[in-house]
Amino acid sequence: MNRMAETASGRLTAAHVLEYPYRRSVGPVMGAFFTGLTERRLLGVRARDGRVLVPPVEYDPESGESIGEMIEVGPGGVVTTWAWVEKPRAKHPLDRPFAWALVRLDGAGSAMLHAVDAGSAAAMRTGMRVRPRWKAEPEGNIHDIVCFEPERA
Amino acid sequence: MPSRDVAIVGFAQSASVRREASRNEVEMLMPILQEAKRQAGLRGRDIGVTVSGSCDYLAGQPFAFVSALDAVGAWPPIVESHVEMDGAWALYEAWVKLQTGEADSALVYAFGKSSMGDLPEVLTIQLDPYTTAPLWPDAVSLAALQARAYLEKTGTSERDLAEVAFRSRRAAAANPKAQVRTSADAETLLATPYLVSPLRAHDCPPISDGCAAIVLACGDAVKKSAMTPVWIRGIDHRIEAHALGVRDLTTSPSTKLAGEKAGVGKGRVDLAELHAPFTHQELILREALGLGAGVDVNPSGGALAANPMMVAGLVRIGEAAARLAGGAGKRAVAHATSGPCLQQNLVCVLERD
Numbered sequence: 438m439n440r441m442a443e444t445a446s447g448r449l450t451a452a453h454v455l456e457y458p459y460r461r462s463v464g465p466v467m468g469a470f471f472t473g474l475t476e477r478r479l480l481g482v483r484a485r486d487g488r489v490l491v492p493p494v495e496y497d498p499e500s501g502e503s504i505g506e507m508i509e510v511g512p513g514g515v516v517t518t519w520a521w522v523e524k525p526r527a528k529h530p531l532d533r534p535f536a537w538a539l540v541r542l543d544g545a546g547s548a549m550l551h552a553v554d555a556g557s558a559a560a561m562r563t564g565m566r567v568r569p570r571w572k573a574e575p576e577g578n579i580h581d582i583v584c585f586e587p588e589r590a
Numbered sequence: 591m592p593s594r595d596v597a598i599v600g601f602a603q604s605a606s607v608r609r610e611a612s613r614n615e616v617e618m619l620m621p622i623l624q625e626a627k628r629q630a631g632l633r634g635r636d637i638g639v640t641v642s643g644s645c646d647y648l649a650g651q652p653f654a655f656v657s658a659l660d661a662v663g664a665w666p667p668i669v670e671s672h673v674e675m676d677g678a679w680a681l682y683e684a685w686v687k688l689q690t691g692e693a694d695s696a697l698v699y700a701f702g703k704s705s706m707g708d709l710p711e712v713l714t715i716q717l718d719p720y721t722t723a724p725l726w727p728d729a730v731s732l733a734a735l736q737a738r739a740y741l742e743k744t745g746t747s748e749r750d751l752a753e754v755a756f757r758s759r760r761a762a763a764a765n766p767k768a769q770v771r772t773s774a775d776a777e778t779l780l781a782t783p784y785l786v787s788p789l790r791a792h793d794c795p796p797i798s799d800g801c802a803a804i805v806l807a808c809g810d811a812v813k814k815s816a817m818t819p820v821w822i823r824g825i826d827h828r829i830e831a832h833a834l835g836v837r838d839l840t841t842s843p844s845t846k847l848a849g850e851k852a853g854v855g856k857g858r859v860d861l862a863e864l865h866a867p868f869t870h871q872e873l874i875l876r877e878a879l880g881l882g883a884g885v886d887v888n889p890s891g892g893a894l895a896a897n898p899m900m901v902a903g904l905v906r907i908g909e910a911a912a913r914l915a916g917g918a919g920k921r922a923v924a925h926a927t928s929g930p931c932l933q934q935n936l937v938c939v940l941e942r943d
Contacts, residue, residue, distance in 0.1 A: 463720060467720055467721075470721075471720075490833070490836060491835075492718075492720070492721040492833070494833065498831035498833070498836050517739070517835075518735050518736070518738045518739035518742070518839070519735065519738060520731050520734030520735045520737075520738060520786050520787060520788070520789075521734075521784070521786065521787035522731060522786050523783075523784065523786075523787070526710075526711070526726065526728060528711065528726035529725075529726055530725050530726070537727055537731045537732075537734070537735055537786075538735075539735060539739075539834065539835050541835070547833065547835045547836045548834075548835030549721065549835050550721075550722055550725065550727060550735075550834055550835060551725065552725065558787055563738070563739075563742055578720075578724065579720065579721045579722075579724050579725065580724065
């Protein structure tokens with residue numbers, strides 16, 4: 438991957454590219470979740486205590502047993518806690534002030550982290566309803582949800 | 591609980607600074623290791639086992655911790671181990687090793703130069719790599735989610751959080767190793783803008799470079815100590831689920847369980863050093879450990895005044911031990927945390943004779 442180039446001054450330079458040159462499988466549970474995103478469906482997994490966990494995990498968080506029964510949830514949900522970012526960092530999902538939130542999707546027993554595009558902190562409150570804003574052409578990763586947005590009646 | 595009584599017989603720490611510009615990790619560690627061993631009355635070849643704690647992500651290169659061994663002197667070959675964790679967990683491994691009877695003394699050290707990268711983003715890499723880390727939530731944002739959940743559930747106010755910061759910084763004024771050693775009063779702190787709401791700058795730890803070392807001993811090795819031995823009466827660590835949204839962020843069940851296993855409630859606690867990098871976390875930890883108003887919490891100023899990554903947990907144990915050795919009390923609780931929002935917690939009960 439190193440492309441040598443000679444600059445006008447005669448100095449040789451090369452780009453240093455740090456990468457993993459292999460593909461990895463995300464497995465049957467995360468794979469189902471990401472495939473669901475390409476269809477704009479949100480899938481969770483049923484834990485041993487009956488809760489539906491979203492995002493799903495392969496192992497029960499309490500007992501460590503394998504789990505894998507997929508259940509569709511959402512797409513709407515409730516904010517269980519939030520934090521307002523006035524000055525987004527370069528890598529944050531939105532480039533304008535936004536809220537991080539834990540969102541418990543309808544039918545889920547756990548909450549997922551994502552951004553909420555609410556305009557201002559005054560528009561945020563715990564318990565508010567939100568829904569996902571989907572990417573135009575989902576690719577099967579978490580960025581298929583651009584962010585959540587307040588659900589209006 | 592333990593079959594062998596293990597004592598802390600030496601503790602040394604560097605000053606915590608925002609940026610250690612001129613010295614590398616080995617140069618930072620050398621005088622600290624020498625001081626800890628001097629207190630213990632042990633020389634390098636007397637040490638039975640050496641365990642370190644650090645994080646390669648801070649240096650940005652794999653196996654970065656190996657180079658730090660130059661500070662120990664690994665020739666002739668030594669018995670040595672490393673945890674990619676706070677040094678408090680290195681101390682736990684050393685304690686287990688002493689329990690096996692294979693060694694009578696242990697050198698534990700930890701180091702972290704947080705200044706070399708963008709720390710809030712470096713910490714993001716420890717999150718779930720599929721659904722969480724790609725969104726790049728930084729460490730302060732995650733703590734803010736926990737803070738709001740805690741404030742809304744308990745009715746604690748942002749002013750209460752400012753009081754925690756004020757008290758920590760005021761205590762740190764007497765600690766020459768601390769980094770943030772002055773503070774405006776809570777009223778003035780509350781007038782500052784949010785960093786990530788509901789957290790302001792004073793609710794968050796400073797970014798710190800630093801290192802620390804503790805020497806453990808049992809049996810005859812304790813008798814060589816120049817420091818008053820402080821005994822580890824109980825030590826335990828517990829972890830919660832990786833996914834933030836599965837946990838109840840307003841309590842710390844892993845701390846509670848570790849505290850019970852370590853025997854916190856078996857006697858009066860004179861002082862506690864809690865590894866609470868964020869103000870609300872001190873309140874969560876106090877409750878989880880059942881520490882009442884009579885307990886002197888974080889007399890060193892705690893992690894809100896100095897937070898060298900991978901070091902601040904070990905420093906809590908060292909600070910608590912040093913204060914007991916100095917006569918500040920008979921029994922202390924030390925706590926260390928790791929992971930986002932108090933995911934993993936270690937509790938250690940210390941006593942002096």
